[in-house]
Amino acid sequence: MKSLLLAAALVAAPMTAHAQTPAAEPEPPMFRAVKIVLVGDSTTAVIGGWGPSFCGQHVTSFAACINLARGGRSSGNYRTEGSWRLAMKEIGSGGFSDTYVLIQFGHNDQPGKPGRSTDLVTEYPVNLKRYVEEVRAAGGKPVLVTPLTRRQFKDGKLIDDLGPWAQATRKVATETQTPLVDLHAKSFAAVQAMGAAEATRFAQMPPPPEVLAAARTGTTISAQPAATGVTPAPAAQNNAAVEPMGQAKLSFDYTHLGRDGADYFSKIVTDELAVAVPALRRVLVP
Template sequence: MLKPLLIAAALLGLPLTAHAQEPIFKASKIVLVGDSTVAVNSGWGGAFCATHVTSNLACVNLGRGGRSSRTYREEGSWALALKEISAGGFDETFVLIQLGHNDQPGRPERSTDLATEFPVNMRRFVEEARAAGAKPVLVTPLIRRQFKDGQVFDDLAPWAEAIRKLAAETNTPLVDLHALSR
């Protein structure tokens, strides 16, 4: 049984070793990192993955509700994302990072300081994603559906601006979901 397979492999020019080869086609992967506005069943991430997965593109949604730029890391979600990024097998991996909703003051167990802690946390995500071989993409937090006197009450503008500034400083692509969702 083995001899006919070896002959066929030789005739077809196939290697006779059993080691894994690089795939013939180039596939990419997108890893989504964020809070409930990204997570499956509560945010845009589920629909994004459902409509963008093809035979040449995989999408993994690691969004988790109620997480800030601090707690996403503290609870181990970022470690999981880094393992997913480093798993290999793909030509390139993109990491879309959207946090900010739960970084706002009011819940000390998860909030971060906008002037110091939030930008440092987000910069670390960018640097560590790059170090793991991924191409990070920053996404500003989408606007909340809050209104005051018939106008949009935009309490996330400072967090969106911090992300825009970081994207410019680190030469990281930006999706301005805050502006798009306004």
């Protein structure tokens, strides 16, 4: 009798153990996580640009957003000083289903900036095409962004000093069949509509009283302090002189962005990007 009971127990034990072992949970479906890399100058960079608000407010936690824009960089010296190598490492690092690279230059490609300027015909478009080709060769997906407008006015009209660089960017996008975020067109229209005085709120610091007073007349003047004892006639800001090679200075100017400016223009970038690259809509917050 004891032998029979022992045999029954041995037979039942494996069955009991099997019944108590929880079934393995099914593998969750893989979410197609993406990476967005920002490449450009100070108008995209962490300080002075729209990039921080874009990454912080308009990209969900299902995407990585990395801002590699650098102040004072053009389509030329962004490569020669080594920043492009960092971007290429991000593109090739793996771990994401897709890596999108937003590329915005133009401000520092303009004349008057030694070590930065590029020729609008022979260098700037060639540089952009090379970036596009290398992103694709590395497995990434390029997106060209036209340069953010400056906010200088004359007689109530916004000065379109970056128009030729925006047009060159559009042409490269067409020739290379690259998605385009036309930030220049959208930002230019928005700033023109609001006028010089209201647009001063987008700077990093409030305008000096005389600068705001001039803006209310529809013509902006230089925000740089005059030398002691000298009272020069009102003059337009020399952008080549006040836009530094490195990180944007915390001051008032007509190029760089404070918090309000970053929030405002990053919303434009987000809306335009959702149209230009529909596949990114799922990770963008309007």
